[in-house]
Amino acid sequence: MATRTEAESGRRPPGETATRILDIAEELVQVRGFNGFSYADVARRLKITNASLHYHFHAKADLGSALVERYRRRFIESLGAIDHEAGRADARLAAYVRLYADVFRSQRMCLCGMLAAEYQTLPAGMQELIVDFFDENESWLARVLEEGASEGSLALDGPPRERARALIGGLEGAMLVARPYDDVERFSAIASQLTSGLAARADGSGAAATAMDEFSRRA
Amino acid sequence: MATRTEAESGRRPPGETATRILDIAEELVQVRGFNGFSYADVARRLKITNASLHYHFHAKADLGSALVERYRRRFIESLGAIDHEAGRADARLAAYVRLYADVFRSQRMCLCGMLAAEYQTLPAGMQELIVDFFDENESWLARVLEEGASEGSLALDGPPRERARALIGGLEGAMLVARPYDDVERFSAIASQLTSGLAARADGSGAAATAMDEFSRRA
DNA sequence: GTCTATAGGCAGATAGAC
DNA sequence: GTCTATCTGCCTATAGAC
Numbered sequence: 001m002a003t004r005t006e007a008e009s010g011r012r013p014p015g016e017t018a019t020r021i022l023d024i025a026e027e028l029v030q031v032r033g034f035n036g037f038s039y040a041d042v043a044r045r046l047k048i049t050n051a052s053l054h055y056h057f058h059a060k061a062d063l064g065s066a067l068v069e070r071y072r073r074r075f076i077e078s079l080g081a082i083d084h085e086a087g088r089a090d091a092r093l094a095a096y097v098r099l100y101a102d103v104f105r106s107q108r109m110c111l112c113g114m115l116a117a118e119y120q121t122l123p124a125g126m127q128e129l130i131v132d133f134f135d136e137n138e139s140w141l142a143r144v145l146e147e148g149a150s151e152g153s154l155a156l157d158g159p160p161r162e163r164a165r166a167l168i169g170g171l172e173g174a175m176l177v178a179r180p181y182d183d184v185e186r187f188s189a190i191a192s193q194l195t196s197g198l199a200a201r202a203d204g205s206g207a208a209a210t211a212m213d214e215f216s217r218r219a
Numbered sequence: 220m221a222t223r224t225e226a227e228s229g230r231r232p233p234g235e236t237a238t239r240i241l242d243i244a245e246e247l248v249q250v251r252g253f254n255g256f257s258y259a260d261v262a263r264r265l266k267i268t269n270a271s272l273h274y275h276f277h278a279k280a281d282l283g284s285a286l287v288e289r290y291r292r293r294f295i296e297s298l299g300a301i302d303h304e305a306g307r308a309d310a311r312l313a314a315y316v317r318l319y320a321d322v323f324r325s326q327r328m329c330l331c332g333m334l335a336a337e338y339q340t341l342p343a344g345m346q347e348l349i350v351d352f353f354d355e356n357e358s359w360l361a362r363v364l365e366e367g368a369s370e371g372s373l374a375l376d377g378p379p380r381e382r383a384r385a386l387i388g389g390l391e392g393a394m395l396v397a398r399p400y401d402d403v404e405r406f407s408a409i410a411s412q413l414t415s416g417l418a419a420r421a422d423g424s425g426a427a428a429t430a431m432d433e434f435s436r437r438a
Numbered sequence: 439g440t441c442t443a444t445a446g447g448c449a450g451a452t453a454g455a456c
Numbered sequence: 457g458t459c460t461a462t463c464t465g466c467c468t469a470t471a472g473a474c
Contacts, residue, residue: 031339031340032254032337032339032340033252033254033336033337033340035251035252035254035255036254036337036340109336113336113395113396114336116395116396116398116399117252117328117332117333117336117337117395117398118251118252118255118336119398119399120250120251120398121250121251121252121255127399130399131399131400134396134399158412162408162409162412163412165396165405165408165409166389166393166408166409166412166413168392168396169389169392169393169395169396169397169409170385170388170389170392170409170413171392172392172395172396173387173388173389173390173391173392173393173395174385174388174392176332176335176336176388176391176392176395177332177335177353177384177387177388177391178388179335179336179338179339180335180338180346180349180350180353181350186384189381189384189385190381190384190385190388190389193377193381193382193385194385194389197416
């Protein structure tokens with residue numbers, strides 16, 4: 001049960017059980033919050049005992065940190081994939097919005113958005129990692145916005161980092177307020193408004209139809 | 220200790236102790252979340268026993284509902300006050316943004332924003348009240364946007380309710396992502412971007428300086 | 439790695455005296 | 457209205473057998 005999936009995904013510091021713990025805990029945190037789930041919840045779903053969990057993650061704070069760490073890493077990897085696949089900056093921005101839409105569709109909150117709400121109750125280690133997550137998102141997005149402005153695919157008015165922050169806040173907020181309605185359309189309608197102001201303008205006021213509009217509509 | 224402050228504030232279905240319980244619990248929820256505080260926390264701060272709390276609010280769910288009810292009522296009252304005081308729609312929008320800025324400045328999350336994150340873990344009664352809060356905010360804001368468009372103080376492109384939803388999401392999200400940084404400027408910078416797109420345009424692209432910009436800058 | 443057993447504390451909640 | 461005392465259950469965490 002231990003020597004099987006080692007070669008399946010390359011890197012795996014956490015063992016297979018640890019990975020499954022992270023998977024379950026991740027969903028629980030995204031749905032219920034860090035203060036809204038317990039080791040017992042994870043143990044029940046994994047059909048393992050509470051004590052076994054502590055073997056893999058000594059304390060809940062350790063599990064929490066591992067959770068944010070993995071989520072952050074995967075998110076950054078997704079950004080790398082977007083850079084690799086998509087061409088124009090407006091398409092990359094649209095893909096970024098789709099990352100959030102995908103999370104919302106799975107009826108979860110963004111892990112770090114949820115933890116931002118609970119921020120003041122979290123262990124210091126988790127707090128630092130959460131800040132890292134937002135900082136790195138901001139850097140990536142700011143770069144996309146700048147490149148979009150350079151190549152003419154995005155209309156950027158204002159400092160890119162400030163615009164990036166507003167976008168991240170807007171997307172997190174869209175998830176948050178659409179949550180009680182459990183309605184993807186509600187999320188998407190907000191998201192498309194966030195990006196429509198960045199659509200490159202052919203004329204004075206109206207936003208031209210771009211690949212980005214296409215994407216964010218369908219997100 | 221009971222017959223003193225009765226005439227101080229007019230209406231008071233909850234007694235004085237109940238009011239103080241609500242005050243303390245409100246802060247706790249806005250900072251720590253509904254799942255992040257306990258009756259014992261409130262009891263400690265109020266210097267009263269756990270059992271006494273149950274006299275005023277039979278179960279935690281009842282306290283939670285009373286909390287949302289009061290927050291909603293007060294928020295709506297604030298909107299009424301804005302309607303009464305402020306003249307132009309852009310000034311009313313700016314005042315609306317200031318409501319959120321004031322909450323953020325007190326190092327709290329919007330009560331209903333916090334509860335939106337925890338939504339799926341909350342008692343049904345609280346869930347309904349939270350939806351009411353957002354619905355009423357949306358209605359009020361949509362009306363302001365429409366009036367702004369009519370009188371020419373706001374540039375409204377798109378359905379007012381959709382724009383209202385995006386604004387609410389943007390403000391809640393701004394609070395959320397600025398939280399880990401504990402930085403009012405970070406909140407305000409996002410908020411001003413949310414409203415700048417609505418500033419009435421004198422010419423084609425640049426946003427004119429209006430009372431709204433003034434307010435949201437200083438918020 | 440997983441288990442049983444258990445510690446020690448805190449959660450929400452109730453009974454009944456004052 | 458507030459108290460003491462108490463219940464039951466869940467929480468995080470540990471010891472030690474297998």
